[in-house]
Amino acid sequence: MKKIEGETVLRKLEKGIGLGKKSFPLLSSKDAFEILVATVLSQNTTDVNTARTVRRLRDTIGITPNSISKAGLRELKSAIRTSGLYNVKAKVLKKLARIVVKNYGGHIEKVFEKPLEEARNELMSLPGVGPKTADVILLFAGGKKTFPIDTHVFRVSRRLGLIGLRDGYEEARGKLMKTFPSDSYLKTHLLLIEHGRKTCRARKPLCHSCVLLEYCSFGQGLLKKD
Numbered sequence: 355m356k357k358i359e360g361e362t363v364l365r366k367l368e369k370g371i372g373l374g375k376k377s378f379p380l381l382s383s384k385d386a387f388e389i390l391v392a393t394v395l396s397q398n399t400t401d402v403n404t405a406r407t408v409r410r411l412r413d414t415i416g417i418t419p420n421s422i423s424k425a426g427l428r429e430l431k432s433a434i435r436t437s438g439l440y441n442v443k444a445k446v447l448k449k450l451a452r453i454v455v456k457n458y459g460g461h462i463e464k465v466f467e468k469p470l471e472e473a474r475n476e477l478m479s480l481p482g483v484g485p486k487t488a489d490v491i492l493l494f495a496g497g498k499k500t501f502p503i504d505t506h507v508f509r510v511s512r513r514l515g516l517i518g519l520r521d522g523y524e525e526a527r528g529k530l531m532k533t534f535p536s537d538s539y540l541k542t543h544l545l546l547i548e549h550g551r552k553t554c555r556a557r558k559p560l561c562h563s564c565v566l567l568e569y570c571s572f573g574q575g576l577l578k579k580d
């Protein structure tokens with residue numbers, strides 16, 4: 355089995371996958387607060403629902419710390435009801451908006467002035483913000499060199515042996531940051547997600563047509579069983 359290099363994964367996936375804004379609603383915004391709101395809304399729902407809810411919230415209340423902190427809770431719930439768990443999410447958004455107004459003067463992007471790990475810890479101290487959400491905001495809006503890991507990135511990376519089967523979020527993040535060139539983190543993150551959605555699916559991955567099959571003992575093992 356050939357040992358796989360990060361640059362090879364990147365090159366092979368780049369050739370085979372097109373990245374569109376439709377597949378990644380977060381790509382349509384560079385506004386840190388909007389990305390923060392979108393990632394909260396995306397929890398436990400699909401990208402299609404998230405994109406629809408973000409549009410609706412933007413058109414009704416607006417997506418700024420001021421507009422959300424001043425909105426009535428009932429009005430906010432109604433605006434985001436398409437995202438699921440809207441009672442909880444509305445309360446989280448209100449809390450977040452108030453903190454951003456109070457502690458950052460309405461500009462959460464001030465956090466990007468701090469060193470990466472300090473900024474990350476500060477974001478993770480906010481309600482509803484875990485390591486993945488913090489990394490998404492830092493990478494997408496702040497252009498920081500960090501690597502968010504969602505369920506697709508975890509699965510594909512495990513199957514390819516880029517991370518260990520039992521690695522948690524922080525271990526996996528550390529390994530992927532060493533594996534891929536730091537100026538490719540955003541692109542690699544998106545390519546791994548798209549590969550996980552379309553080819554390396556959780557159930558019945560399409561290994562026979564995968565551009566990474568020659569490097570993947572997991573996929574080759576599955577094909578032998580068929």
Ligand code: SF4
Nearest residue numbers: 554561564567570573
């Ligand atoms: S060969 Fe199969 S398991 Fe391996 S990366 Fe490709 S789709 Fe995933």
